[in-house]
Amino acid sequence: MDRDPDHKAWMSLRLSRVLDDIGVNRRVVRKRRETFLLREAVETITDKISGQNRTSFHFGSQSEGSTTLGMNSDIDVLSCDNETNIMSDWPDWEAGMDNFLMVKEESTPPQHYWLQWFRRDAPEPVRYYGQEVGLPHVDGRVFASNKIWQHKGKLLLGKDFRCNGPSVSNSEEWDYVPAYKFKVLPPEVDRWFHRPRRGHWPSPEMMQAARECSCFLVPDGHFESLNESIEWRVSPSQIERILVFSFTTVQLKCYVVLKMIKKYIMEKYLSQHSKFTSFHCKTVMFFTIERISPAVWRDDRLIECIGYCLQTLEIFLMRGCCPLYIIPDVNLFEGKITRRYQLSLMEKIKKILNSNLMILYDLQYDVLGQRFRSPSSDMFEKRSTILRKINNVLARDLIEQYLTYGGMGIRLRQLNALRNLANCFSSFEEFGNLYHFETAFNLWGHCWEMEGDPAKALIFHTASIIAQPRNNAANWHIRRLTGNV
Template identity: 30%
Template sequence: MSHSNKESLHFYKYLNQKIGSVEVVRARRLSFIFSDLACSEKETYIMTIGSRGEGLDVKGSDLDLMYISSLFVVYEPGKNDVKDQRLQFFMDIEDTSPCFTHLRLNTMFDNLSYFVQQMIQQHRGENFISSELYKSQLLKENIDFLSMLNNIHGPCLTDCSGKGDLAFCLKCDQWVTQAKSWISRPRSTWPPPGLISKITSYGVLFVPIGNKGSITEHLQWRISFSVAEKILIYSFSHTQLLCYALLKILVKEIIDKNQVVKGLLCSYFLKTLLFWISEETETSVWRPDNFIPCFMACLQRLIYCIEYSTLLHYFIPDNNLFYLRFNSKNQNTLINILKNSYQTGIQIFSASETIHDYRRFPCETTRSVCGNMTVMKTVMNQQDLYSPVSFMPTTNFIISCMLYTLLHHCKTELSRCILTLLISYEYQRIPLKLTHIDNPNNKQRYKIYKHNLSQLLVGVNSDAVSGWAILAFFFYCHKHYLKSKDIINYTLTKFTIESTLSKITLRHTQKLKRMSLSKTITNSNVLFAQNSLLSPAELNTDVMKYPIILQSLTFTHFIHFLCSYHLEDLESCIHCAKQLNAIVFDNQQLDHTKYAGELFVFDYILFGIVLQMLRVLGYGCDLLPSALFRQAADIDKFNITSAAFRLHHST
C-alpha cells in the first residue's frame, strides 16, 4: 500500500472515531426512523431530516423535522383523484421560478373549516393557499405540542433558541413533471434504477416559502425533495458520507470564521454538490484508502462552482442555486479561502474544533469498529435529542404500530434493541403526557392509578435511571414517601455501577448484549409535558408554560429531598442538598457556550427550591436561593423557565 493510501486509510479511521463509524451512523438513523414512527399518527407523519436524520452529528447539526399532514393533498393539473376525500390543491406554476409553485384550491371554499379558510387568499380571481398565512395560522392555533415553537424561520416554525426547526408540509403522491428529466438522464452507476424507482414512488413535498423577491412570494410554495435526498444519502458509502461531513466541518469551523463569507455556503449546497459528483463517478472510487483524493476532488468542484456562480439543483437543474448568490467581494474572498484550503490539504483542519488533533492521534488506536457501549450511548443521546416532539400524545395506535414493526420488520439485533427501548420510553412517558382531569370517583381513581403504574413499570426498561426516577416520583405524588425513597436509593446505585462499567475494556463490552448495556447507561433525561398530570407541584410555574426537561441525576436527588422533607428527616434533606450542590458546582465549571446550558437551568432552579424549603425547616446556609435563580436566569436568555420570576420573588 502506498504512502498516500495509508494516510487516507488512517484519516478515514480517525474520522470514524470523531464523526461516527458505520455502526454508529446506522444506530443514529434507526433511532430517528423509529422515533418518527412513534410521533406519527393516522393523519400525520413526522420525518427527521437534515444532518441528524442522515446519521451525522457534527457541530451545527440542529434537529430539523418535517410534519406531513394527510388531510391535505396536492396534484398536478389533470391528475387529481376524484375519489380522494382529502383537501385538494392543484399546482399552478404560472409566473413562478423553477422549484416553486402556487397551490390552487380544488375544493369549495364554503366547505372549508374556519381554520383553513384563514389560510386562503385570492389571486387572479381564484383561491390559493398562502404559504405565509399557513405558517401564521399554525402559530395562532397554539397546538399543545407546538407550545415551544413561537417563531417563523424560513419555511419552519422554531423555538426561541432556534435549535430545532419544524416544517409543516403538503404532499403530492406523484413525481412532478418539473423533475421528470432526473429519472432518465445519463449517469454513471449511481443512483441505480431500483433506487430511482423507489424515490419517485414517494412523490414530493411542498414547504411554505416562496421565491425571495417575487411579487407573489407570500403565495408560493417550494417543491421539496427531502424524502428523496434522505434516501440518496442513506445509499452513500461511508466514505461518501464522511466526505460530506468533512465539507460541513470545513464550512462551519473554518470558512464561516471569516465574517465576509459567513453563511454564504449551507449544508444543502454541499449535499447537492455530493449528489452531482456521485452521479458522475464510479462507486468503486469511494474507498477508505482513497478518502483524501475523494475529498480533495469535492473541494476542487466546489471552487469551480463558486468561480462560475453555478450549482444546479440536483432534481430540477433549471434552478441555479448560486444565481445572484455572491457579489464580487465575497465571491473572491470565498474562492481564496477555498483555494488555500485545497493547497494546504487536510492539514487545514488543524484550525477546526472537531478534528484539530488528527496529527496527534496514534495510528494504532484508530479502530473503525465501535464498541457496543458507544453504540448504545449514541442511541440514548438520540432519544434525548428528539424530546421537543416527544410530548405529542401517545395513543394505542402508535404503540400498536411500534409493536407490529418490532415483530414483523426488525431483522437485526440493533433494530430490535432500539425499537424495544423506544417502546419502553413511550410507556414511561404516557402518564407524564396526560393533562389534569377531575376524577371524584374513588374506584375510577384507583383504576387510573393501577393503569399508570403498569405503564411506568414497562418504562423502567428504557435505561438505567430515568424510568426508575419517574416511578419513584409517581409514588411520591401518591404520598408513598418510604416506597419512593427505596426506589431512589436503588436508582442512585446505578450511577456507581456505570462508573465501574466505564472501566471495562472494549473487548469485554463487545461481548455484552446491547439491551443489557442500555440498562447501565445513566445519561438520559426526565421529561414532563405541559400541564402534565404528573409533575412536581414545586415546578407548576414551569410546566404551565412549556414542557420541561430535567437531568435524571438532579431530578432523583430532588425527589429524594421532597420525600425526606415530608417525612421530616432533616439529616437526609441536608444530604440531598449537598448532592445537588456538587452537581451545580460541576455545572459552573462548564462553558455554557459549548454545552446545552438550557439543560442546566433546572439544576439551579431545583437547588434553589431546596434551599428555600430548608429555610422553612430552620436550616440555612451561606448560599442564598436568589443566587441560584440568578444563575439560572443568566442562562435562560429567552425566559422560557421560571428563573426570572423566582429571582424577583426571592429578593
C-alpha cells in the same frame, strides 16, 4: 521511488481513523438512521391516536448519520398534512378534503407552484371572502398563503417562536417544516429520472426506490418573487435521503468533513448575510459521486476524495451556479451567497486545495484537528502526548508516519518514513530547529528498537541523556536495553 510523495495515503488512513473515533462509522451511522426512522413511525402513530392525520419524516444530518456530537446539528422534522389533496388537474378533486390545484405561471420560479384553493363540497374554485389562509389574485382566483404556518406558530409559541425559511420552532435544536404531499411526482422531478448520466450512480435499484418516494410542497417562496407569499417550494427530500443512504462509509466521511470545512469558512470568512449551507455540501457530494469512479472511494484515498468534492464546489463557484441535483434549473446560490462572496469563497477553496488540505488541522469540531495531528487510539495515545512537545513539525510528522504505518502493517512506507527522518536529523540546521532534543532522541531511539537494532537505539538514548541528564526517560531505556533494570 515513493509513489505517495505527499503521504496522502497515510494522511487519509489517519483521518479515516479519527472520523471512525468521533462516530462516522458504519455502526453509529446505522444506529442513527434506525433511531430516526423509528421516531418517524412512533410520531406518526401518536398523531393518529390523538386525531391528527399527518405523517412525520425526519430529514437532515441527524437522520442521515452525517453529523457528529461536536457539530451540534439540529433535528429536522417534516410534518405532512394528509387531510390536504394536491391536484395536478381538476379530475383529481376529492370530496371532503382541502383541495388545492397546482398552478404554474410564466413568472413562477422553477422549483415553485401556486396552490389555487378549491371547495370541499364541489370541484369549484373558492371565492375570497376574507379567509386568512388564502390570498386573492387580481383575476379572482384564491391561492393558499404560505404565511399561515408562521402566523399559527407565533400564536402557539409566543416569544419563543423562531422561523427560518419554511421551518417554525421554539428551540435551536428542532426545526419543524409543515408540508403537503404530491399525489404523483411533479414534472420537474420526473425529468430527473430520464436525464443522461454516467451509469454507476445512482444505481437502477436506487432509481426504482426513488420512484416510489413522495415529493412535498413546503411554505417557502422565492426571495426575489413579487408573489413570494403564495409560492410553495417543491421538496424532493425523501428522494435525497435515498441517495444519502446509499453513500459508502468513505463517502459519508467526505460529506462530514466537507460540512466541517463549511462551518469553519462560515465562522472565519463569510459575512453573516451569506448562507453557505449543509445542503450545498450535499449537492456537491451528489455531483461528485456521480462523476467519480466507485473504485476511487477508499479509506487510503480519503484526502483525494475530499479534494474532488472541493473541486466540484470550485467549479460551481466559478460558474456562479450550484444546480439542485434533482431539479438542475434551480441555482442554490441564489439568495444565499452573493457573487462577491462566491468569488471570495472560490479563492479560499483554491488555497485549501493548493495547501493539500492543511485546513484539516484547524477544524475544532470534535477536536478533529488535534486528533488528526496526534492519533488518540490506545496504540498511540501516550506517544502522541510526547510528540506534541517536539517543535519541529517535519520531525514530528515523520515519527508519526513511522509509528502509524507500522501499526497498520504498511512496511514500505514505514521504512520510507524512517529514511526521511534520518535525512531530517542529518543536517545541523534541521537538528537546531528541535526544541526538545531529549524527546526527539528518545523517540528516534524507540524507532530503532522497533526496527530490532538495540545498538542504534542506545546511541540515541545516550544522546538524549547528554542533552538532559535528569528527569529523562532515557535513563530507564538504557538500563532496560543493557539489562541493568
